[in-house]
Amino acid sequence: MTAVTATTTKVRRTQRPRITPGKVVAWTVMAAMVLITLLPFYWILRTALSTNTALAAHPGDPLPVDLTTGGFERALGLQSTEEAIAQGGSGGGLKFWRYLINSTVVSTLITVFQILFSAMAAYAFARLRWRGRDTVFGLFLAGLMVPTIFTLLPNFVLIKQLGLVDSLLGISLPTMFMTPFAVFFMRQFFMNVPREVEEAALLDGAGKIRIFFRVMLPMASAPILTLGVLTYITSWNDYFWPLMVSYSDSSRVLTVALAIFRAQTPQSGYDWSGLMAATLIAALPMLVLFGFFARRIVSTISFTGIK
Amino acid sequence: MTVASSPPSRLPVRDIEGTQPKPRTREKRERDGGGRGDGALAALFIAPAMLGFLVFLLWPTLRGIYLSFTRFNLLTPAEWVGLDNYVRMVKDPIFWDSLTVTVEYVFINIGIQTVSALAIAVLLQRLTQSAILRGIVLTPYLMSNVVAGIVWLWMLDTQLGIGNEIIAGLGFDRIPFLADETWAIPTIAVINVWRHVGYTALLLFAGLQAIPNDMYEAAKVDGASEWRMFWRITMPLLRPVLAVVLIMTVIGSFQVFDTVAVTTAGGPANATNVLQYYIYGAAFGRFQFGYASAMSVALLVVLSAITFVQYRLTRAGQTDLG
Numbered sequence: 001m002t003a004v005t006a007t008t009t010k011v012r013r014t015q016r017p018r019i020t021p022g023k024v025v026a027w028t029v030m031a032a033m034v035l036i037t038l039l040p041f042y043w044i045l046r047t048a049l050s051t052n053t054a055l056a057a058h059p060g061d062p063l064p065v066d067l068t069t070g071g072f073e074r075a076l077g078l079q080s081t082e083e084a085i086a087q088g089g090s091g092g093g094l095k096f097w098r099y100l101i102n103s104t105v106v107s108t109l110i111t112v113f114q115i116l117f118s119a120m121a122a123y124a125f126a127r128l129r130w131r132g133r134d135t136v137f138g139l140f141l142a143g144l145m146v147p148t149i150f151t152l153l154p155n156f157v158l159i160k161q162l163g164l165v166d167s168l169l170g171i172s173l174p175t176m177f178m179t180p181f182a183v184f185f186m187r188q189f190f191m192n193v194p195r196e197v198e199e200a201a202l203l204d205g206a207g208k209i210r211i212f213f214r215v216m217l218p219m220a221s222a223p224i225l226t227l228g229v230l231t232y233i234t235s236w237n238d239y240f241w242p243l244m245v246s247y248s249d250s251s252r253v254l255t256v257a258l259a260i261f262r263a264q265t266p267q268s269g270y271d272w273s274g275l276m277a278a279t280l281i282a283a284l285p286m287l288v289l290f291g292f293f294a295r296r297i298v299s300t301i302s303f304t305g306i307k
Numbered sequence: 308m309t310v311a312s313s314p315p316s317r318l319p320v321r322d323i324e325g326t327q328p329k330p331r332t333r334e335k336r337e338r339d340g341g342g343r344g345d346g347a348l349a350a351l352f353i354a355p356a357m358l359g360f361l362v363f364l365l366w367p368t369l370r371g372i373y374l375s376f377t378r379f380n381l382l383t384p385a386e387w388v389g390l391d392n393y394v395r396m397v398k399d400p401i402f403w404d405s406l407t408v409t410v411e412y413v414f415i416n417i418g419i420q421t422v423s424a425l426a427i428a429v430l431l432q433r434l435t436q437s438a439i440l441r442g443i444v445l446t447p448y449l450m451s452n453v454v455a456g457i458v459w460l461w462m463l464d465t466q467l468g469i470g471n472e473i474i475a476g477l478g479f480d481r482i483p484f485l486a487d488e489t490w491a492i493p494t495i496a497v498i499n500v501w502r503h504v505g506y507t508a509l510l511l512f513a514g515l516q517a518i519p520n521d522m523y524e525a526a527k528v529d530g531a532s533e534w535r536m537f538w539r540i541t542m543p544l545l546r547p548v549l550a551v552v553l554i555m556t557v558i559g560s561f562q563v564f565d566t567v568a569v570t571t572a573g574g575p576a577n578a579t580n581v582l583q584y585y586i587y588g589a590a591f592g593r594f595q596f597g598y599a600s601a602m603s604v605a606l607l608v609v610l611s612a613i614t615f616v617q618y619r620l621t622r623a624g625q626t627d628l629g
Contacts (some may be wrong), residue, residue: 022533023434030430033423034443037505040458041446043469047461060472113355121356128345128352136353143364147562147610149583150603153590154367154374160381177359208348237451239565244591255453259569262457272461279454286449294442301445301509 044283047276048072055272071277075261084274096281098249099257102168103236104285106253109172110235111228115186118178119220122186123212127198137187143180148240156244166247175235182227189223190216226300229293233286254282375601380594392601402602404577405585406609408492412581413560415496420556424504425549428511429541433523433533441512444505452502452565459498460485460570485570488578495566495579507556514548515541550621554614561610582606 046064047055054066073079076096124130125137155174164170193216201211217224239255246252252260261278265271290297375392377385396402427444431437447455463470463484471481484494518540526536564583567573573580573588582602590599 026430026434029426030434030440033427033430034440036501037443037447040455040462040501043462044458055467059467060469060476117355117359120352124349124352128349130346130349133349136357139365140356140360143360145611145614146364146368147558147603147607149562149564149586150371150607151364151367153586153596153600153603154370155363156590157370157374157381157596158362158367174359174363177363178356180360180364183356208345212352233449237449237453239451239453239568240587243568255451255565258451258453258457262460262569270461270464272464272467275457276461279457283450283454287446290442290446290449294445295438298438298441298445298509301506301513 044276044280047272048280050273052271052273068273071271071273071275072281074271074274075278075281095249096254096257096278099252099254100281100285102252103254105168106171106242107232107235109168110175111231113172113176114178114182114231115224115228117176118182119186119217119224120212121178122183123190123216125183126187126190127216128208140178140180140183144184152241152244155241159245165245166251167245168251170245171242171251171253174241182231185227186220186223189220193219222296223300225293226297229289229297232289236286258282371600371603374597375604377597377600379596379600381596382594385597388597392598395598396601396605401577401580401585405580405582408578408580409561409563409582412492412496412563413557415493416499416560416563417553417557419497420500420504420507420560421549421553423500424507424511424552427504427508428515429537431508431512432515441509444508446505447502448506450502452499453569455498455502456566456569459494459501463494486575488575491571491575491579495563495570498570499560499563499566503556503559507552510552511545511548514545514552517548518544546621550617553621554617557613557617558610561606561613 046062048071049064049067049069051066051068051070058065070079074084121140125133125140151174159165159170159173162170164173197215197219198211201215206214237255238253239259242251242253242256243259246256258278262275265275374385376387376389378388378391379385431441431444450458462468465471465481465483465486470484475481482490484490522540522544523536526540531539562583563581564587567579567581567584568587571579573584583606586599586602586606589595589602
């Protein structure tokens with residue numbers, strides 16, 4: 001696929017592209033889209049590095065006004081209560097490090113287990129012969145249709161009955177075993193692995209379990225990476241379910257903490273600088289993660305159109 | 308998801324299978340499968356996923372339907388009340404209001420998102436194949452809805468937001484985007500477009516990649532303009548992908564919650580009390596789990612109906628390619 005596209009573009013390049021009014025308009029639209037996409041990111045940074053009083057005086061200034069790291073200190077709970085209130089914060093303690101760790105634990109648990117278990121199931125659906133296979137797979141796929149809100153209420157009741165409310169395990173459990181999409185995605189990959197690979201390993205005397213862990217899983221490292229990063233981002237950004245399940249700092253994740261931080265800031269004058277700093281702290285890990293894997297993820301989505 | 312085009316690894320497989328006589332392939336497959344030998348192993352491999360599926364997907368779905376026929380507040384056992392919750396729902400003006408608000412949101416959100424995503428996808432295909440641009444377009448998708456909500460809440464603030472600074476600078480009146488009954492829903496819809504449009508654009512871009520380039524080359528030789536090519540080649544051939552993407556985004560869009568929760572909390576005066584938010588309030592604000600479940604069932608029915616109708620209308624399962 002990639003190769004095909006590359007050659008055709010090369011052929012086209014031989015005729016020099018002309019600058020037409022249409023192209024100018026198209027590039028202008030593209031530039032505007034990029035600007036709208038990126039402006040909020042800059043504005044977060046600019047606000048986070050300003051003081052609240054200066055922000056009120058110069059709301060439209062494109063650069064940080066009265067440069068300071070106070071916002072970050074407040075978000076991370078490094079300021080004393082008096083100091084925080086003086087700078088426009090609520091003084092309410094927030095343990096962002098704690099939430100950062102919680103978010104990391106939850107996202108890692110979900111990603112590792114969901115992908116391992118989904119890959120195992122996908123292998124059984126794609127490569128093993130057993131009765132009722134297609135029926136069971138159809139049932140799994142039908143799960144894609146159930147809207148999340150529908151399962152959330154009963155799942156909350158179940159998690160409560162299991163005594164797992166307000167625990168990191170309680171947040172992770174519902175999506176830790178599988179999602180229909182992850183199974184579907186991995187199955188697509190395994191179906192396309194040449195049979196010869198498996199046969200060669202069988203001839204060498206390897207069992208199917210061994211083949212799965214030693215041959216198939218390593219071969220699937222590229223799709224697993226893409227699926228992994230997307231799963232990580234999704235669970236990191238999830239808000240509704242953690243909001244339902246967690247009540248205290250011990251299980252609070254960043255999204256929930258951030259919403260609380262926003263609700264805590266005085267209604268009369270928001271602590272915008274602190275809020276934007278907190279926002280940046282919450283979003284930064286995903287930006288870094290994406291920075292590392294962007295190319296691969298973008299091309300996987302571009303070529304297979306996964307959801 | 309079902310969107311077009313095979314990963315590179317599939318091509319050799321097809322070649323090998325294509326060049327071999329059929330009986331051998333079938334025989335080989337049977338030998339591979341090992342018949343009943345795989346049953347136990349399959350059970351082992353599928354057990355964890357099956358556990359998750361049964362416990363956290365199938366069972367809650369059935370239980371949700373059951374709870375919708377009960378009065379249940381978590382503290383005492385659920386009490387069967389028949390259709391009471393549904394009767395109450397039909398008579399509840401706030402339910403109908405929130406359904407209306409949700410539909411309004413979906414229309415604005417999907418309308419703007421689909422058009423912009425299509426524009427971005429086409430520009431990414433016809434103008435440049437830059438992977439960097441594709442990466443940039445995807446960045447808002449990395450933000451949580453909560454972050455996106457807070458950032459835009461700040462940028463659209465009536466007094467200090469950069470949006471209103473620009474509007475005031477141009478000599479217009481400031482707009483209370485999220486504090487005004489008429490503006491709130493369109494504003495939330497646009498915020499969510501910002502976050503999701505890049506992802507949708509990439510899905511459509513995937514569909515565009517499946518359209519053979521010779522078609523455009525041939526049309527160009529015949530002197531067709533880009534505009535004409537868009538309507539005569541791109542749109543018809545993209546239709547199945549566009550349909551699937553539309554179904555997915557509409558379903559997602561109906562479940563708007565996070566952005567509302569952090570920006571307006573349903574206000575002002577219920578103007579942004581979307582269905583999911585109302586359900587959440589009923590369950591966790593007033594502990595009416597039975598009633599909340601009944602409304603979830605209603606949402607499920609609405610979504611299934613929409614999916615079905617969309618699927619039929621757009622002939623999503625068929626392709627015009629090849």
